[in-house]
Amino acid sequence: MKPPPFDYYDPTVLADALQLLAEHGRDIKILAGGQSLLQLLNYRLIRPPALLDINRVAELHLLEQDAEGLKVGATIRQSELEKFPGLAEINPLLAEALPWIGHFQTRNRGTVCGSLANADPAAELPAVSLTLEARLTLERNGGQRVVSSRKFFKAALTTVLEPEEMLTHVSFPAWNYGDGWALEQVARRPQDFALVGVVVLLTPAEGACARARITVFGTGYPPARCEAAESFLNGNAWSASLLDEAVARVRTETKARSDAQATSEYRRHVAGTLAGRALLRAAQRAGLTREDRHG
Amino acid sequence: MDRRRIQLTVNGQEKQADIYTRLTLADLLRDKLDLTGTHLGCEHGFCGACTVLLDGEAVRSCLALAVQANGRAVTTVEGLADGNHLSRLQAAFQNQNGLQCGFCTPGFLISATAFLARADNTTEQEVRKALSGNLCRCTGYKGIVQAVLEASREEPLKQEPSQPACAGCIGAAIDRSEDNRLLQGRGVYTADIRLPGLAHAAVLRTKHARARIVRLDADAARRAPGVLALLTFADIADIAKQLPQVQPHPSLNSRQPYPLVRDVVRYAGEPLAIVVAENRYLAEDALDLIEAEYEVLTAAIDLESALRDAGNRVHDDLPDNIAGRFGQEVGNVEQALKESHTVIKERLTIGRVSAQPMETRAITASYEAGKLTVWLTSQSPHMTRRVMAGQLNLPLEDVHLIAPDIGGGFGPKNRYYPEYTLVPLLAMQLGRPVSWVEDRRESFTATYHAREQVHEVTLGLAEDGTILALRDHYLYDQGAYSPIGVVVPHVTSVSIPGPYRVPAYEVECTMVYTNKTPGAPYRGAGKPQAAFVIERMLDFGAQKLNLDPVEIRRRNLIKPEEFPYHTQMIDMDETEVIYDSGNYQECLARTLELIGYNDFPKEQAQARHAQRLTGIGVACYTTKTGRGPFEGARVRVEPDGRVFVYSGVSAQGQGHQTTLAQVCAEYLGVRFSDVSVKNGDTSDIEKSIGTYNARVAVMAGNAVAMAAQAVREKAIQAAAEIFAVAPDALEITNGVIRVSRAPERNMTLGQIAQSLNGHSAQTAPAGDASSGLEETRYFENNQPPYASGTYAVVIELDRQTGSVQVLRHALVHDCGIMINPRIVEGQIYGGVAQGISETLLEEFCYDEAGVPLSDSYKTYLLPNAAMIPTLMLDHVETPSPFNPLGVKGAGEGGTVPVAAAIVSAIENALGGAVRLRRRPVHAVDLQALMRAGESL
Numbered sequence A: 001m002k003p004p005p006f007d008y009y010d011p012t013v014l015a016d017a018l019q020l021l022a023e024h025g026r027d028i029k030i031l032a033g034g035q036s037l038l039q040l041l042n043y044r045l046i047r048p049p050a051l052l053d054i055n056r057v058a059e060l061h062l063l064e065q066d067a068e069g070l071k072v073g074a075t076i077r078q079s080e081l082e083k084f085p086g087l088a089e090i091n092p093l094l095a096e097a098l099p100w101i102g103h104f105q106t107r108n109r110g111t112v113c114g115s116l117a118n119a120d121p122a123a124e125l126p127a128v129s130l131t132l133e134a135r136l137t138l139e140r141n142g143g144q145r146v147v148s149s150r151k152f153f154k155a156a157l158t159t160v161l162e163p164e165e166m167l168t169h170v171s172f173p174a175w176n177y178g179d180g181w182a183l184e185q186v187a188r189r190p191q192d193f194a195l196v197g198v199v200v201l202l203t204p205a206e207g208a209c210a211r212a213r214i215t216v217f218g219t220g221y222p223p224a225r226c227e228a229a230e231s232f233l234n235g236n237a238w239s240a241s242l243l244d245e246a247v248a249r250v251r252t253e254t255k256a257r258s259d260a261q262a263t264s265e266y267r268r269h270v271a272g273t274l275a276g277r278a279l280l281r282a283a284q285r286a287g288l289t290r291e292d293r294h295g
Numbered sequence B: 001m002d003r004r005r006i007q008l009t010v011n012g013q014e015k016q017a018d019i020y021t022r023l024t025l026a027d028l029l030r031d032k033l034d035l036t037g038t039h040l041g042c043e044h045g046f047c048g049a050c051t052v053l054l055d056g057e058a059v060r061s062c063l064a065l066a067v068q069a070n071g072r073a074v075t076t077v078e079g080l081a082d083g084n085h086l087s088r089l090q091a092a093f094q095n096q097n098g099l100q101c102g103f104c105t106p107g108f109l110i111s112a113t114a115f116l117a118r119a120d121n122t123t124e125q126e127v128r129k130a131l132s133g134n135l136c137r138c139t140g141y142k143g144i145v146q147a148v149l150e151a152s153r154e155e156p157l158k159q160e161p162s163q164p165a166c167a168g169c170i171g172a173a174i175d176r177s178e179d180n181r182l183l184q185g186r187g188v189y190t191a192d193i194r195l196p197g198l199a200h201a202a203v204l205r206t207k208h209a210r211a212r213i214v215r216l217d218a219d220a221a222r223r224a225p226g227v228l229a230l231l232t233f234a235d236i237a238d239i240a241k242q243l244p245q246v247q248p249h250p251s252l253n254s255r256q257p258y259p260l261v262r263d264v265v266r267y268a269g270e271p272l273a274i275v276v277a278e279n280r281y282l283a284e285d286a287l288d289l290i291e292a293e294y295e296v297l298t299a300a301i302d303l304e305s306a307l308r309d310a311g312n313r314v315h316d317d318l319p320d321n322i323a324g325r326f327g328q329e330v331g332n333v334e335q336a337l338k339e340s341h342t343v344i345k346e347r348l349t350i351g352r353v354s355a356q357p358m359e360t361r362a363i364t365a366s367y368e369a370g371k372l373t374v375w376l377t378s379q380s381p382h383m384t385r386r387v388m389a390g391q392l393n394l395p396l397e398d399v400h401l402i403a404p405d406i407g408g409g410f411g412p413k414n415r416y417y418p419e420y421t422l423v424p425l426l427a428m429q430l431g432r433p434v435s436w437v438e439d440r441r442e443s444f445t446a447t448y449h450a451r452e453q454v455h456e457v458t459l460g461l462a463e464d465g466t467i468l469a470l471r472d473h474y475l476y477d478q479g480a481y482s483p484i485g486v487v488v489p490h491v492t493s494v495s496i497p498g499p500y501r502v503p504a505y506e507v508e509c510t511m512v513y514t515n516k517t518p519g520a521p522y523r524g525a526g527k528p529q530a531a532f533v534i535e536r537m538l539d540f541g542a543q544k545l546n547l548d549p550v551e552i553r554r555r556n557l558i559k560p561e562e563f564p565y566h567t568q569m570i571d572m573d574e575t576e577v578i579y580d581s582g583n584y585q586e587c588l589a590r591t592l593e594l595i596g597y598n599d600f601p602k603e604q605a606q607a608r609h610a611q612r613l614t615g616i617g618v619a620c621y622t623t624k625t626g627r628g629p630f631e632g633a634r635v636r637v638e639p640d641g642r643v644f645v646y647s648g649v650s651a652q653g654q655g656h657q658t659t660l661a662q663v664c665a666e667y668l669g670v671r672f673s674d675v676s677v678k679n680g681d682t683s684d685i686e687k688s689i690g691t692y693n694a695r696v697a698v699m700a701g702n703a704v705a706m707a708a709q710a711v712r713e714k715a716i717q718a719a720a721e722i723f724a725v726a727p728d729a730l731e732i733t734n735g736v737i738r739v740s741r742a743p744e745r746n747m748t749l750g751q752i753a754q755s756l757n758g759h760s761a762q763t764a765p766a767g768d769a770s771s772g773l774e775e776t777r778y779f780e781n782n783q784p785p786y787a788s789g790t791y792a793v794v795i796e797l798d799r800q801t802g803s804v805q806v807l808r809h810a811l812v813h814d815c816g817i818m819i820n821p822r823i824v825e826g827q828i829y830g831g832v833a834q835g836i837s838e839t840l841l842e843e844f845c846y847d848e849a850g851v852p853l854s855d856s857y858k859t860y861l862l863p864n865a866a867m868i869p870t871l872m873l874d875h876v877e878t879p880s881p882f883n884p885l886g887v888k889g890a891g892e893g894g895t896v897p898v899a900a901a902i903v904s905a906i907e908n909a910l911g912g913a914v915r916l917r918r919r920p921v922h923a924v925d926l927q928a929l930m931r932a933g934e935s936l
């Protein structure tokens, strides 16, 4: 299990990196944290002629918080963001989600942007970015575009990134204080990839749920927002029966695949269960309820 | 290809290296810088064995490139100790038995070092979570977690325990002598052997379960850069022999493979070709160039279909795919069933698993001056050497086999595999040493599997729950070949009655060939299946008769006064199965106390009130240990007083060097610290059987006792002549032999050794001078001892997700006299963890075409520290009357009862509303079951 041969480039300037991407197109792969890519290389499941190691590009090592929100550059490790001072206030949902990713050793290498670009259906960060409606900046030699996370994920392990493009940073909008949040997931073993998971963000207004965001991940498809359940909750006063109906809607509208680890029925049902649990926790945090048990 | 020169600091020292840019950081450390303490357990980020500090942060060195460490600082396990002074964490690992085979240890030490640097006032839960990215297959994590907790506290570590004097050495919980070396990354596993000119092999395996090879074109591969040799079957056709059947049996239709596939592939993973190159990277490049064309044939995958519609023949000349059939009857089952008050018929299935020691198999062979030297991850060096010599047409004397440190075995490393012929052959042909290290992906199909069985069981009970009759007809999935004959299913056949009185018993086993990886023994070898069957049936019986599950067991357990208990069953060697000794009731009672059985209904009701489903399960077991026929030992005293013990048995983490030294110290009368054990080397002793079936303490232990006793008698005899006293006027303590009534008249054993060795200033030495102060003894025994015990577990079941969590568990175990209780406990913790894992996580599955669905630790899950709570463990010691030491084996017992108890606990959580007839039980299946019975 040794990587196949490849040419190796490790530029220090973004322009050079983008130039290399433009020149090599499909024949070059970006190497960020390597926690997914090097697995594939060791298994020889992919054989890119060249690797573009972006770890030495200074411009990409960017982690900034301002009024607009939080900007995370392409070489920011998951652990760096996890340890970012005040993260629990700046963005409590990210703070809750990051420790779920693999193990502290893999988070010491794996990057935030790499996880988004990799678009593993079972990954937490794509679901979180979809919930937070993050915006992703994709750059190419001589151009850039900003894509919403709703548009970014196309299929399992597939995004709108073109071969000559790089995700240079992701921007998470400023946190709306007062919002409730939660991430729930089920794995076959503690700290393993999710069989299915749910991310919730609730904005309260006078005892009602002004705006709900519910994202299901781990279904075999890209993470998806549960629009039927969201619109049902939006504007309604919080109650146990409201929650039950939202859960039922999540189950109906979730699409899921079967694989060796779980069936699609399992994933759909448990997506509902987890949505119920996540909504309840989020509602508590948003001050909408004091109940502490659902499903 | 890109080359770079890099510079980095490793363990405080400046290093430079010329590297290819595709070299991983792990291989830089291991191969270029010779720091082999960093281990490769999976090469895809999941096991953590390769963890190192990069600029102070713990990272996987298999998922980083060497070039990325340019200009940075790396710390490996070799850099943790201060000289020879263990770090606080390392010392805590030694104190707490945080290691067995030591293969995972460097990764744990590095991870925990990084964790402790940040964590103050940590909790057990935090430690378990932090360690969840490191896998250990031996310890069940108990010692590791305790070690990290101990290291995290302010208090000074436990003091070095004083070495016990010779008397009392047996039974002392001494620190293991293996640990210091392993904790510093100085273990030498097969993949760590470095020889001048060492070349590296890689094996091409098929993806098909059944196919005829139409074309195999390796020309391009032979010409690839760095390639030294390449073999397909065509290249070895004139010398190739089928692997021999080492365990013949009259009822077996033995089928064995050639070292490389000749014409028909019979399981996915079977080796097609082997290539040797200057390094493993180049060898794998060459594999990519081999072109194979197949005529794909329909495979026999499902066990029952393979038997029922045997159109898909695994072996052309076996029309029914039957590999063997055997059985026996004790009493009259038909009659007893007629007389039964209640008869229960059930079908129970047991899934397939892979043993997955953290070190994969590996072999290094060197051929020089007509002598072959082989380092191998072998559980049975002597037996393997014999087969190897036969395969290679070499005289036995010309083959020297060494089992160095081994990173866990659990059974499959006891077998002979095709690579063990191919790699030495290549070394002989090339005149260069050759190494092959199985990679993790290969390990899933190339290393033999275990467990798969389907049972049709009938149990007849009297009204009070007394067992009257038991009938079991079952199928065993043999896979494509029969490497160890009938052993596993036969063990099952005589283990099903377990610790219970079964007056009428009928058993019949049919072994079936399928197009899957061959089956072979794995920890417990047939006994976990047997325990699952009888324990499930008793639970069903209790339900039917409205009895408490514990009560039905209590009524049927063999009583202490019934030993030795004659089961009337006939074992594989044609002797009767006789249980030597035990106190099954005591084990049961103490387990129930530990787990809080009587108070559990209250606890369960409270939990239910809070909408939590909890359940309890109990399983009793016996387990045959210490299989014969013999094991040997040689004990020698040197003039300087050092004592050497030589034994053929290799160790895979069990701490044989410690326990055998304890036995020697006690029987010879020397200090533990004066004894060194050398084991697993065929040049040290003429004959040996090997390490399996929990037999080392029993067989090698008693052989060491006998040899040590013989040396002692020889010394006494010599001293009696020297001091001119009767032998019984002498005594030996701590290496000094003295006249009891005149203690000033004394000599050390070393002085006696010197005198017996003879020197020129001496007339004829006193005593028997043959071979100096040294004796070899073989312990022969065909009366194996039976260990026993009870396991109980409380689980919580998530009614919506089907997830099962072990909340607490307890085991009381009787393995007779314990030579070293800490080592025994380590074996149990590890065995129980494997049991939990094969109940809740593991199953090796194929798709319908026979393509394996597991090829990584992402698809085949091993348990981590966050899911195995600390076991409550206690012992009952009923010495075995069948061997002088009174010991029974401890290696397998932990695994045997676990699945049965967990499954029972899940049923209990569901209030008996479902019946579980299969193991493993996965969340997905449980959830489906619960949803089917919506009322739950």
Ligand SMILES: Cc1cc2nc3c(=O)[nH]c(=O)nc-3n(C[C@@H](O)[C@H](O)[C@H](O)COP(=O)(O)OP(=O)(O)OC[C@H]3O[C@@H](n4cnc5c(N)ncnc54)[C@H](O)[C@@H]3O)c2cc1C
Binding pocket: A029, A030, A031, A032, A033, A034, A035, A036, A037, A038, A074, A100, A101, A102, A103, A106, A107, A109, A110, A111, A112, A113, A114, A115, A117, A118, A120, A122, A123, A124, A125, A161, A165, A166, A167, A168, A191, A192, A193, A194, B044, B045, B046
């Ligand atoms: C044991 C283990 C457990 C894990 N568990 C989890 C888990 O529970 N949840 C989870 O989400 N992940 C998990 N992961 C994967 C996670 O660690 C990876 O970090 C992540 O998936 C990829 O990030 P990376 O920086 O390592 O990217 P890389 O592996 O370097 O790259 C991944 C892919 O993204 C592309 N890419 C990377 N960065 C960019 C960019 N800036 N622009 C364009 N393309 C880019 C690469 O070309 C490649 O195709 C686990 C990994 C391991 C080894």
Ligand code: FES
Binding pocket: B039, B040, B041, B042, B043, B044, B045, B046, B047, B048, B049, B050, B051, B060, B061, B062, B063
């Ligand atoms: S070898 Fe690197 S994590 Fe297993």
Ligand code: FES
Binding pocket: B098, B099, B100, B101, B102, B103, B104, B105, B135, B136, B137, B138, B139, B358, B407, B408, B653
């Ligand atoms: S001691 Fe952990 S794998 Fe052996």
